Amino acid sequence: MTIQTNELIEYFATSTIEFRNAFQTTLPSGKLDSNRKTASDVCGFIIPLKGNARFSLDGVPYHIDQHTIVHAGRDMNIKIKTYDTEWVYAVIHYEVIEADDKFKGFIDKHFSIELDNMEDILKIIEQLLHKNMNPDHFSQFELKVIFMSLMKEVLNGARNSQYNFMLQQVTKIIDYFHSHYEEEIFISEVADMFNIDRRRIAYLFEKITGMTPVQYLMHYRVSKAKELLAITDLTIAEVAEAVGYQDNFYFSRVFKKVMQQSPSQYRKLNKR
Secondary structure, three states, X not given: OEOOHHHHHHHHHHOEEEEEEEEEEEEOOOOEEEEEEOOOOOEEEEEEEEOOEEEEEOOEEEEEOOOEEEEEOOOOEEEEEEOOOOEEEEEEEEEEEEOOHHHHHHHHOOEEXXXXXOHHHHHHHHHHHHHOOOOOHHHHHXXXXXXXXXXXXXXXXXXHHHHHHHHHHHHHHHHHHHHHOOOOOOHHHHHHHXXXXXXXXXXXXXXXXXXXXXXXXXXXXXXXXXXXXXXXXXXXXXXXXXOOOOOHHHHHHHHHHHHOOOHHHHHHHHXX
8 A cells, every 4th residue: 555645744743753773685586485574563664775576564565666665564474575686675663652643553554655766765774774783872873863864865755756746647637738728628537538536636736737727728728819819810719619619708708817808809919
């Protein structure tokens, strides 16, 4: 399962947690490793360092590659299958000292975190693994600092990754609008076409463009109409039809709402 980035950020922002340990493990290619469990008293992150693998927790499989981190809860059954190359991964354990009631269940929860780039995370993991070998108290203090830096980088990466994914979804829909603006477009049909809930589309557009999908399409059609009014001799009705409005009176109302002037007034002032 995946988790909402905002929920993950709130969990780490409001919970008191302590770094416990870190270690690195290598599994050869073509290996099936099972009959193991996660620690019974701490949570952890499985972070890939090299290669990829299928990592199952309580029977739920995760494909872990260079863009995926998995959070594991306590006392979970583990099953790992490697592919045609060896798999190197790090396990970072932490203990939840105190958490809000809504997050107490996270100690027994597994989920994946998708990231666009793990380069900086891997550098921090290297520091963490190196410092974890030192027994002195100052190194133990540094481990706490490095662990929090790691969490900051993971959360920031997850947030950026989510934004980039949202941007990709909105860009696809915007491209569709730009290619089909002269046709009758129903947002519900666009939602089905891109397999996104209609309310989700509205949320994404507000987040990325500051407009609803209907507002965006309306403004884009008006921008196309302005161009036609300025450089062609098409009638108002023909311009309306050319930008996707079958009712030229409705088109005129939309145009005036956006431009604060009628199509004919705009043409008179801007005809080239």
